[in-house]
Amino acid sequence: MAIDHLDGRIIVLLAREPRIGVLEMSRRLGVARGTVQARLDRLQSHGVIRGFGPQVDPAALGYPVTAFATLQIRQGQGPDVRAHLATVPEVLELHTTTGNGDMLCRLVARSNADLQRVIDRVVGFDGIVRASTAIVMENPVPLRVIPLVEQAAEERG
Amino acid sequence: MAIDHLDGRIIVLLAREPRIGVLEMSRRLGVARGTVQARLDRLQSHGVIRGFGPQVDPAALGYPVTAFATLQIRQGQGPDVRAHLATVPEVLELHTTTGNGDMLCRLVARSNADLQRVIDRVVGFDGIVRASTAIVMENPVPLRVIPLVEQAAEERG
């Protein structure tokens, strides 16, 4: 879906001040309330904006350690491994990938020691042949989309 | 910070129906409005809930290809590389890690061909020695926190 400049401003504004209302947005953007409303509806129905769920910080929840694990899967065991990993709360994200590994997953843990427990639980499953883990030290660029939104908006005026 | 069972229910409810108001939440949870209000304020001020920004889907924006790149950095060039990567909109996330690579970043692109352009831009910087990229095929577990929240809430009744 193509994003327009106004759409971009709406998303950016919403990202900066999430608790802002439609009315206040229309004032800031200098357009009618109905317009903002319509744009928002369109963005949501097209899936560009998935939702406004709370962004929870695992670190603040007591899980300050993040790691990425690359998994190698035994042929044909993919579905089982997926199902297994989905049951582990500390697995925040799972992707199947090309390249050296077959899967890449993001893990969190209460401490480096606790990470061992998590990894044991993750790899303690038959279909997983090998796992290599990289612990995250710093996070210079936290998950962001705004620059991408701005770029997409530029391209369409 | 420790999460309570009520806190957990608030977060889960909020994740399920983000547009819900404080009043409606208090009705659903069977507690007073002020209580929900206070809990929310506490969760936010403690950083457990970072905010309610819109969750944008890069795929819907025209960037359906996701990849993870592992970068090896020349000694001492870390800060420069970070700054460089921060300027690339397609870099959604950047971590410094232990292990084989020095950094891990999440990229998106408009197509596999476009991914080449993005990677060129990412690695077209002096401090980067080597990059290995894994393209994401499937995403069986999209970024999630709810199971973790539920686990954290359980531990505190």
Added chain:
DNA sequence: CATCCCACTGAGCAGATTGCCCAGCGAATC
């Protein structure tokens, strides 16, 4: 045992926002 502190309840209030409707208008399309 008496006290204090804290969190929760239930209520009220003014002010603001929402969802919804409508008529008019200009530009692009057929």
Added chain:
DNA sequence: GATTCGCTGGGCAATCTGCTCAGTGGGATG
């Protein structure tokens, strides 16, 4: 020329928010 579409600007009732207050119960403290 006619139609469609998106935006404007206005109005309405219903709802929610932010804020305040007094009362209550449990737990910790003296």
